[in-house]
Amino acid sequence: MHHQWLLLAACFWVIFMFMVASKFITLTFKDPDGYSAKQEFLFLTTVPEAGKLPEEKQFPEELQQVTGQMLPGSRPDPPLVYLERLELMRNVCRDEALKNLSHAAVSKFVLDRIFVCDKHKILFCQTPKVGNTQWKKVLIVLNGAFPSIEEIPEHVVHDHEKNGLPRLSSYSRVGIQKRLNTYFKFFIVRDPFERLISAFKDKFVHNPRFEPWYRHDIAPSIIRKYRRNHTETRGIQFEDFVRYLGDPHHRWLDLQFGEHIIHWVTYVELCAPCEIKYSVIGHHETLEEDAPYILRAAGIDRLVSYPTIPPGITVYNKTKVEHYFLGISKRDIRRLYARFEGDFKLFGYQKPDFLLN
Ligand SMILES: *[C@@H]1O[C@H](CO)[C@@H](O)[C@H](O)[C@H]1NC(C)=O
Ligand SMILES: *[C@@H]1O[C@H](CO)[C@@H](O)[C@H](O)[C@H]1NC(C)=O
Numbered sequence: 001m002h003h004q005w006l007l008l009a010a011c012f013w014v015i016f017m018f019m020v021a022s023k024f025i026t027l028t029f030k031d032p033d034g035y036s037a038k039q040e041f042l043f044l045t046t047v048p049e050a051g052k053l054p055e056e057k058q059f060p061e062e063l064q065q066v067t068g069q070m071l072p073g074s075r076p077d078p079p080l081v082y083l084e085r086l087e088l089m090r091n092v093c094r095d096e097a098l099k100n101l102s103h104a105a106v107s108k109f110v111l112d113r114i115f116v117c118d119k120h121k122i123l124f125c126q127t128p129k130v131g132n133t134q135w136k137k138v139l140i141v142l143n144g145a146f147p148s149i150e151e152i153p154e155h156v157v158h159d160h161e162k163n164g165l166p167r168l169s170s171y172s173r174v175g176i177q178k179r180l181n182t183y184f185k186f187f188i189v190r191d192p193f194e195r196l197i198s199a200f201k202d203k204f205v206h207n208p209r210f211e212p213w214y215r216h217d218i219a220p221s222i223i224r225k226y227r228r229n230h231t232e233t234r235g236i237q238f239e240d241f242v243r244y245l246g247d248p249h250h251r252w253l254d255l256q257f258g259e260h261i262i263h264w265v266t267y268v269e270l271c272a273p274c275e276i277k278y279s280v281i282g283h284h285e286t287l288e289e290d291a292p293y294i295l296r297a298a299g300i301d302r303l304v305s306y307p308t309i310p311p312g313i314t315v316y317n318k319t320k321v322e323h324y325f326l327g328i329s330k331r332d333i334r335r336l337y338a339r340f341e342g343d344f345k346l347f348g349y350q351k352p353d354f355l356l357n
């Protein structure tokens with residue numbers, strides 16, 4: 001008698017437990033979509049904090065794509081920085097007030113600036129004074145003209161007859177369009193004023209590549225038109241250069257100087273960033289992180305590496321900028337800023353108020 005009751009109770013217990021368990025099973029597994037959606041939501045909400053960790057230099061293996069798509073549970077997301085750069089750029093491109101400073105036709109001049117690696121479907125827009133020689137070497141190796149970066153003779157890097165690095169302008173109209181639409185596209189920028197200082201030093205002061213036309217033809221033309229004090233007989237000064245660049249009518253001299261202006265015209269004029277949908281914009285100031293990221297995003301990080309960056313050279317140096325602009329009138333600096341405002345805004349560089357006020 002006592003045993004029968006116990007047996008009955010045990011049966012009820014088993015049935016009850018089974019019902020609870022089946023309820024639990026349907027709750028957790030019947031709706032896998034709901035489950036993953038929740039995970040994704042959690043993932044999205046945690047990303048902004050993760051993105052604030054610029055000191056993380058080693059990107060996890062799984063982050064090979066620029067799309068920002070990741071599996072739940074993967075590591076923090078360094079590419080957020082790059083997505084934010086693209087979003088800022090798109091927003092500035094839409095800003096009507098900046099239209100003249102942010103837009104440029106995709107002209108032959110722009111197509112001449114873009115180098116092609118067909119084998120790995122990469123386009124690289126050249127922006128001088130931001131380590132472009134190194135990127136060209138990377139692409140030359142990828143294209144197969146030389147087996148390694150160390151083996152490329154220095155004079156061949158810029159010799160486009162011999163380096164096996166075609167310009168986008170050398171393709172047919174259809175070929176250009178196809179590559180623009182489907183290839184991985186990138187370029188590198190740096191603070192616009194620091195870039196101008198670097199160009200001035202490199203072309204007019206040191207001139208390490210022995211390009212005499214900068215000092216013998218271009219500098220005298222700038223001095224003739226823009227020098228304020230005509231009793232001053234020294235060679236070209238940074239002030240002369242600033243006055244030339246800030247002149248709204250600079251174009252007639254630009255035409256005279258030809259291709260050499262690539263060292264100081266805006267990034268907008270070089271690469272047409274509002275017309276061409278670039279995949280990544282690298283910053284010289286964070287090149288130590290950006291270079292490996294670009295190689296990963298382009299899917300070539302196992303084939304080449306970016307040459308070693310000498311320590312300290314990528315850091316923005318405010319003291320240097322102040323030093324170069326010392327004694328130049330506020331009016332001339334404001335005009336210079338007005339010309340380069342598009343570059344400052346598109347790429348997120350702060351307006352240099354310490355020079356303007
Ligand atoms: C932009 O350029 C056009 C033609 O060059 C000019 O007519 C217009 O006034 C400019 N707009 C601004 C906002 O500067
Ligand atoms: C013009 O340049 C000369 C030569 O360097 C200098 O002596 C003179 O003070 C300068 N004048 C002005 C107004 O800066």
Ligand SMILES: *[C@@H]1O[C@H](CO)[C@@H](O)[C@H](O)[C@H]1NC(C)=O
Pocket residue numbers: 312315317319320323
């Ligand atoms: C910044 O530039 C100044 C002047 O050119 C130079 O003396 C200084 O060493 C530079 N600082 C750094 C950190 O490179």
